[in-house]
Amino acid sequence: MKIKILAFGIAKDIFGSTSVNLEMANDSTVYNLKYLLEQQYPQLKQLASYMVAVNNEYALPGDSLHERDEIAIIPPVSGG
Amino acid sequence: MTKSSKKNHLNTNFQIFPFPLNVQYVIDWVMSPESGGIDVFIGTVRNQTKGKKVIRLEFEAYEPMAICEMEKIAAQAFKKWPVQKVLIHHRTGILQVGEVPVVIAVSAAHRAAAFDACRYIIDTLKQTVPIWKKEFFEDGEVWVGAHP
Numbered sequence: 001m002k003i004k005i006l007a008f009g010i011a012k013d014i015f016g017s018t019s020v021n022l023e024m025a026n027d028s029t030v031y032n033l034k035y036l037l038e039q040q041y042p043q044l045k046q047l048a049s050y051m052v053a054v055n056n057e058y059a060l061p062g063d064s065l066h067e068r069d070e071i072a073i074i075p076p077v078s079g080g
Numbered sequence: 081m082t083k084s085s086k087k088n089h090l091n092t093n094f095q096i097f098p099f100p101l102n103v104q105y106v107i108d109w110v111m112s113p114e115s116g117g118i119d120v121f122i123g124t125v126r127n128q129t130k131g132k133k134v135i136r137l138e139f140e141a142y143e144p145m146a147i148c149e150m151e152k153i154a155a156q157a158f159k160k161w162p163v164q165k166v167l168i169h170h171r172t173g174i175l176q177v178g179e180v181p182v183v184i185a186v187s188a189a190h191r192a193a194a195f196d197a198c199r200y201i202i203d204t205l206k207q208t209v210p211i212w213k214k215e216f217f218e219d220g221e222v223w224v225g226a227h228p
Contacts, residue, residue: 008142009212010226048228053210056145072142072210078224079139079146079170079211080123080182080202 001026003065005037006072011050014043015073024065030054031061033071050075091158093167094150096141096211101169106185110165115187119194121202123182125175135216137175142210146170149209153201157186160200161193168201170211181213 003022007015022036030052038044051074052059058074065071093109103122110118125137154166167185175181184201188194213224 006142008140008210009214010223012140013223047226053142053145056148058208072145074142074145074210075212075223076225077206077208077210078213079141079209080206 001028001065001067003028003033003067003069003071005033006070008072009075009078010047011044011073011075014041028065029061030059030063030065033065034061037073044073048076091165092151092154093165093169094147094154095168096143096146096170096172098171098173101171101180101183103180103183106167106169106183110167110185110187112164112187114189115164116189117191117194118185118187119191119198121182121184121198122180123202125177125179125181127177129215132217134177135218136177137181137216138214139170139172139175139181140212140214141170141172145210150205153204153208156204157197157201161188161197162190163188163193163197166197166201168205170205170209172211 001024003024004019006019012018053072053074054063054069107118128134150168157163157166164187169183171181184198186194186198215222215224
């Protein structure tokens with residue numbers, strides 16, 4: 001399946017774009033996505049932490065991804 | 081009005097604006113005849129961080145998720161304290177020193193609930209709401225908290 005990943009804050013700088021497209025196996029999880037992204041963008045591993053959001057909710061590593069999900073990389077937040 | 085305002089109920093108001101926040105509107109919105117007190121937190125852009133001069137800030141938000149997270153925080157505040165209305169407004173874009181990135185207002189029949197809920201809301205917002213701040217210095221710029 002093709003998935004699109006939105007990027008914000010420093011993740012946008014690391015990707016060099018506000019979103020990236022990836023090809024993943026149909027039963028992929030958040031854990032698989034983080035692994036794949038860290039291979040392509042090793043700078044992600046230097047962040048203090050980062051989360052993945054699926055359909056506007058923080059996701060857990062074992063959560064599965066689907067083709068039409070809205071997926072986003074959430075680096076450490078700093079609002080307020 | 082933003083698209084997000086459609087989600088708001090009578091006692092909550094969550095919005096993200098690319099233009100200056102209106103503090104008087106915020107106070108008027110949470111006030112009601114049943115209220116005995118209103119607590120307002122106004123975040124402002126400070127001119128330095130750890131002794132380094134800050135020129136300006138830039139805020140970016142993942143808006144639909146930010147509104148969802150604000151709703152969760154407010155729901156918790158309503159569970160924990162007898163508060164009447166909760167409002168959270170946040171800025172995006174470039175802000176100069178002294179400008180206002182965030183305003184939180186809480187009304188309640190008695191002041192203790194308003195104080196406690198307001199503090200809980202700003203403290204939790206800083207931990208969970210997907211909004212990012214970039215600090216601009218004379219010699220560079222940095223996304224706050226991105227690196228250990």
